[in-house]
């Protein structure tokens with residue numbers, strides 16, 4: 001059994017390896033676009049990827065980061081949030097993150113399969129990105145079929161000023177590593193709004209396949225007028241089969 005500490009080290013190591021080594025052994029040159037290589041070279045310095053492991057202060061910082069990165073500029077919404085919107089969204093985001101990934105949960109249930117992975121500057125702790133993963137009920141749309149449990153990735157966001165540098169790719173791969181190597185699952189599910197083109201392209205690039213579409217869903221939109229409204233949306237459920245390799249990220 002790997003300990004949590006050595007697993008964190010594994011994640012940290014993979015992140016450092018992908019930043020510092022310009023020709024990682026896993027990426028064949030044919031699958032490495034020139035733009036992608038440039039993006040890796042121009043990443044911020046001191047970038048590291050860590051498990052939160054119940055750290056409440058870091059969790060609150062990450063929830064605040066997420067509010068700006070996810071809710072401002074959401075399709076059909078305000079580019080900039082009003083102070084009231086920031087307050088209300090970040091308060092509910094903090095509550096949500098504590099409920100899902102908080103230390104209390106981890107202490108009570110030491111094997112809780114729920115974690116948030118954070119990309120940050122290891123020198124000043126500025127958050128650049130995050131991705132959550134938890135074993136959860138996967139609901140099929142309109143109650144048409146039986147629910148089951150599997151790792152579900154959610155709450156992925158990367159800071160606007162550091163996008164298109166492969167940070168989301170690293171975060172998603174880190175959630176896959178956790179689901180497979182630590183929790184022993186062979187698949188990861190996620191939900192994404194059909195209109196979210198960047199996210200949809202990212203997931204397709206990483207090998208996620210659409211499972212079903214739910215056109216009865218709703219989403220929240222912070223409007224330019226300063227309120228937050230509910231709008232109909234189409235949600236896609238996507239799934240990736242992780243395969244059997246132990247260190248799949250590097251050697252498959």
Ligand SMILES: CC(C)(COP(=O)(O)OP(=O)(O)OC[C@H]1O[C@@H](n2cnc3c(N)ncnc32)[C@H](O)[C@@H]1OP(=O)(O)O)[C@@H](O)C(=O)NCCC(=O)NCCS
Nearest residue numbers: 070156157158163164165166167168169192198199201202
């Ligand atoms: C979606 C998001 C997380 C991507 O983060 P990122 O770090 O910029 O993504 P990466 O640099 O890892 O991109 C990997 C691939 O995803 C695709 N992609 C990412 N952003 C894209 C964009 N704006 N347009 C088209 N494709 C995009 C590309 O295929 C890209 O590979 P490439 O750069 O080699 O072409 C980021 O745009 C974001 O935080 N958006 C707001 C929050 C959100 O929508 N989260 C997803 C909720 S389901």
Ligand SMILES: *[C@@H]1O[C@H](CO)[C@@H](O)[C@H](O)[C@H]1NC(C)=O
Nearest residue numbers: 045046047048121122123124
């Ligand atoms: C941060 O980056 C600088 C420049 O690359 C390096 O000298 C320094 O050791 C790094 N600090 C940490 C904590 O990694």
